[in-house]
Amino acid sequence: MRCCISAPLAALAALPTPYDVLRSGTLLAPALLRAAHAGLPRGRYRQPAAVHLELVTLTEDSAIITWHTRTPGTEDGFGHPLPAVTEGEVVYGTHPARLNRTAAEDRPTAHHQVELTGLEPGQTYYYRARSRGVTAVPTPLQHVRGNAVGTSRHGLASLTGTYSFTTPQPPPGRHLLSIALCNDLHLGETTAGRMAGFPLLRGVSQAAGLAAYPEIMTRALVEEAKRRGADVLLAAGDISAGGSPRDLAEARRILDGFGTLGRDYLVVRGNHDRAGSSADTFREGFREGFGGGDGPGYFAHDLGGLRIIGLDTYAKAGNGGDAGGLGEEQLSWFRGRLRAEPDRPTVVFGHHPLTVRDSVFPVTRGQQLDRRQARAIVDAYASAPGVFLHHAGHTHRNKRTPLVRAPHVVQQEVTAAKDYPGGFLLLRVHSGGYALNHYKAGGIEAREWGERSRRVAGGLWPHHALGRSATDRNSVRAHDLSGVGSLGVSVG
Known part of the structure; x- marks a missing residue:
């Protein structure tokens, strides 16, 4: 499903038809009735x-x-x-x-x-x-x-x-560092799961008198990531709901609670982090919140030998509902980086996935990166054995997908931080491999909103967002990461 279901009309093709929703509800009804029956009291409310x-x-x-x-x-x-x-x-x-x-x-x-x-x-x-x-x-x-x-x-x-x-076996080798992977904070959003044109799917709003749910969930994410031992946090786009400088500034204030931007946490843009339809307006609005300077929205960052590459997957003009795009300049820069050091341990993160498979909802081009550019990235991965993980958001779901043409690389889609199930994935890097584990955001307010927001898409949202198997949100994989040492802070 396309990132942020509160989509413009231009993106309606990415949404399920009323027939899809009604059919899914019919299939779910027996299980829901059994669940209710299992908890019926012997006496009134007993x-x-x-x-x-x-x-x-x-x-x-x-x-x-x-x-x-x-x-x-x-x-x-x-x-x-x-x-x-x-x-x-x-x-x-x-x-x-x-x-x-x-x-x-x-x-x-x-x-x-x-x-x-x-x-x-x-x-x-x-x-x-x-x-x-x-x-x-x-x-x-x-x-x-x-x-x-x-x-x-x-x-x-x-x-x-x-x-x-x-329980799985632990990742091989000694633990080196841990990285929190998150995306789709959507600061400024007021209704989760609103589907334009579908009157029966009006979305879910926060209960009256409570704080805005994107702020609750982002603060809880930051606290839980610190508590779980994350050394660094990567936020893969859609930091805001619409590119408002005020919302981006609030996101910056909350994320600063984790540490220092550019050292302790790194951020790339998503298609929602745009205040207008032009690429220039898009860039300027994001810089107001995150001080990106005059440079491009993509970068390489060193963590003691682990290379982090951040991609701007909507470096283009548009309404945000079409396919993501890097542009030729960024794609050329990316290929050059991998060719220069193909064996260097590398994590890549960006908002749009390279591919979207096994979705419960209809898949359209707007859910992923431009197909030609996605193929070029995967081809670059095939010749770069050091790359082991591609972290993406946008689909608001937990989904692990090994890339067929580059089988040493896993694409990990991470559910939205802003609503059910919320939270982040913790990447634990060991010298001989890594583990990925999903953690829900802690705190009673976050738990309350997580339960309330599971009602998105007529109650079908867990089918899409949680991950259909435990391995979609918890996995272990061997990979030679012995070149990673102590944390560093240099930026390339």
Whole structure:
């Protein structure tokens, strides 16, 4: 789906038809009814319904599990049950009949998040999440044949509410540094998922009296990235909703909470970071917020031997709804950089993906980079074995895609920071490989908005945004990164 569903009319071809939405809702209805039935109380409001169970983060020694509790029979004015504040716990073990370990929250909440620690790499664990004796049921992803709660590729296969996952092995070698990957902050946006021309899909707005959700989510992202040990943060475009200098300046103030621009965090532009239709206006508006000087919007940056290349994937005039483009000058510069040092460990980040595969929504040219330029980039990757990761945003989803013509490179699409599931991916660089792990933004306000905004696209948004498998948001891969040393700050 095209970046920022609050799209101009020119981009409507990228959106699902009413028939697509109605068909998807019909497919989802049985699972939603089963989820509601599982939480029905014996007495009036006596027990909560525990829903939307998700295995969010899975590392070699930890797992983060989230769910939501609500009160059956109530209504919040928008057709949804009221939250139910309860305790939450996860019981787990290495055999489905022996769930002999317990991890519990330290305070009651409706937005549950339990982290399991001290796990063994390569071990299969079985678990059940529950609140006040009610077992949580998964976020249904059958429309994409997905699994929100485990690592099995063969469906959920559970009638008891016990699910399983297998922890990966850690990346080879010693840990060198960690990088937070994020995108689509959309400062200034007021309605998530608004689809022009679709009266039944009006989008989701923040509850009255609460702070603007892009600010809540961006602040929570910064705090969680620091807490998870990120040394550097990369923000891959659509920092603002429309290129307003005020919104870009606010984004700068929040991101400055992570550190110093150009050293601790790096930013590239997206198609929404534009105040007008001309390329010159686009550049000037972004510079007001992020002080890019008179140079181009692309760059190379050194992190102790790890090369970071930032691409401006909308270096063009346009309304923002068409395909991304680098321009010939930037493309030539990019090819030259890779030819000069093909073996140097390299991460590339930019807003538009090179390719969009396996989307639940119709795919159009506006969702990705110009095809000719995307092919040129992949061809350059094929001759540069040091490149191992291409980080993209724009699609607002978690999706891992190895590039066929350059199989040593993974394209990682990262979900939007601004709404469900929110947060970022943490890239942990080791001398012999790397891991990617998704973390939801922390804090009660961020969790509340994340739950509210899962209603985007008529409630179908989890099918698109979460990642149909655990590996779309958590993965480990071997790659020779022994050339990376201590952090540096030089800019090329």
